[in-house]
Amino acid sequence: MRIxxxxxxxxxxxxxxxxxxxxxxxxxxxACDGQDALSKAPAFKPELMLVDWNMPNMDGLTFVKTWRQQxxxxxxxxxxxxxxxxxxxxxxxxxxxxxVVKPFTPDLLSQRIQETLQRAAAQAAxxxxxxxx
Amino acid sequence: xxxxYIKPFIASISNVFSTMMQLPVKVGEPFVKPGEGPSSDxxxxxxxxxxVIGSVVLSFSNPTAENIVALFCGQKxxxxxxxxxxxxGELVNMVSGGAKALFKDRKVSISxxxxxxxxxxxxxxxxxxxxxxxxxxxxxxxxxIEVSIKDTRAAAANAAGAAxxx
Numbered sequence: 001m002r003i004x005x006x007x008x009x010x011x012x013x014x015x016x017x018x019x020x021x022x023x024x025x026x027x028x029x030x031a032c033d034g035q036d037a038l039s040k041a042p043a044f045k046p047e048l049m050l051v052d053w054n055m056p057n058m059d060g061l062t063f064v065k066t067w068r069q070q071x072x073x074x075x076x077x078x079x080x081x082x083x084x085x086x087x088x089x090x091x092x093x094x095x096x097x098x099x100v101v102k103p104f105t106p107d108l109l110s111q112r113i114q115e116t117l118q119r120a121a122a123q124a125a126x127x128x129x130x131x132x133x
Numbered sequence: 134x135x136x137x138y139i140k141p142f143i144a145s146i147s148n149v150f151s152t153m154m155q156l157p158v159k160v161g162e163p164f165v166k167p168g169e170g171p172s173s174d175x176x177x178x179x180x181x182x183x184x185v186i187g188s189v190v191l192s193f194s195n196p197t198a199e200n201i202v203a204l205f206c207g208q209k210x211x212x213x214x215x216x217x218x219x220x221x222g223e224l225v226n227m228v229s230g231g232a233k234a235l236f237k238d239r240k241v242s243i244s245x246x247x248x249x250x251x252x253x254x255x256x257x258x259x260x261x262x263x264x265x266x267x268x269x270x271x272x273x274x275x276x277x278i279e280v281s282i283k284d285t286r287a288a289a290a291n292a293a294g295a296a297x298x299x
Contacts, residue, residue: 008245009223010216011206018207054226056245081230081243102227103152 001117003028004046006037006063007079008055012102016050016079019106023113034058038066046074048117053080053091061094068095075120077112079104135284137237138185139163139265142278145231146269149224154204158276161268166279171253173277174198175212177225178256180244185236187282190256191225197274204273213250222246228278239286259283 003025007013013030020028029044031037033055041049049067053060064076077098078091088099098116100109143160150156172192179189193201195212202220203209210217226246233241249256258264258281267278 009219009226011220011223014206054230054243054245081227083231083234086240102230103149105152 001025001027001047002044004031004037004041004044004049005029006031006034006049006055006060007052008032009052012052012079016109019109020113022106023110034060034063034066037063041067042070048113048120049074049076050079050113051076051096053078053082053087061091064091064094064096073120073124075116077116079109135287138282138284139267139280141232141235142189142228142267142280144235146228146267146276146278148231149227150269150271153227154201156201156204156271156273159270161270163265163267166264166266169255169257171255172249172279174250174252175221176249176254176256177221178247178249179225179229181229181233181241181282182244183241184239184286185233185241185282185284186259187262187280188256188258189225189229189232189282190277190279191221191228192277192279193221194274197271197276200273201271201276218248218250221248239284 003020005013005016005028017028029040031040035058051060051064060078060080067074075097076095077100078096079100079102081102083101091099097119098112100112147158150158172190174195175193175198177191181187181189198221199209199212202217205224206216206220210220229243233243262281262283264279264281267280269276269278
């Protein structure tokens with residue numbers, strides 16, 4: 001599975017990569033901000049994105065809104081220090097599928113990744129197959 | 134400074150250090166920093182804007198910062214390396230983000246973190262806001278949280294009240 005990790009902190013990317021590796025996901029591409037992610041995502045075609053909120057150049061919320069204009073289905077988990085309820089609602093409205101507040105335990109991040117992927121798979125299965133014209 | 138702006142930082146640093154590093158924090162008595170004295174060797178700095186403005190600094194000695202970064206990252210980095218600064222920045226980001234979520238009825242944004250290295254450097258802050266130092270003792274050494282923030286909504290309400298009385 002192709003996973004795009006978007007965070008301006010290399011430390012956080014390393015921590016998240018370690019959790020992903022424990023779950024068996026090693027096809028991970030890193031981006032250091034929203035702009036970097038927008039330039040890499042179309043070619044990489046991620047099947048899951050973990051996105052920080054506060055980043056230089058382009059923040060995570062702007063990235064998610066921009067990405068959702070071209071892709072409605074990629075599961076996105078916001079991983080951020082923004083813990084207020086109003087922020088979570090703002091992120092969900094922008095198109096985020098799940099939310100993890102930093103600091104997090106590896107178990108919590110694993111759980112959110114797995115539930116997000118399960119939900120995405122269930123939604124994909126529920127969609128009617130395209131019919132030939 | 135109102136205690137409602139100190140307690141969130143105590144709760145947040147305890148949460149960040151225990152969750153990310155299983156490192157217990159014993160918080161000492163907060164005090165007002167006299168003047169603009171020097172911080173320690175390493176400062177992680179975050180700015181706040183919105184209903185609350187000012188800055189938050191996590192201040193460490195070099196050995197303490199190196200010990201904490203080693204626990205946080207799972208490997209030792211020399212003070213001054215880019216990875217070391219990145220880890221310090223992420224720690225102050227998490228502590229500040231967690232604290233601001235506990236401010237009641239206040240909408241606050243935080244900046245991206247900056248990290249300053251060098252013995253006895255001074256982090257200049259707003260002159261009209263006192264800096265409250267919260268000493269946090271850990272097995273890795275002592276970390277000071279320096280909180281220098283002002284509630285702009287409360288200040289505006291106080292100013293309006295004073296004008297009405299006059």
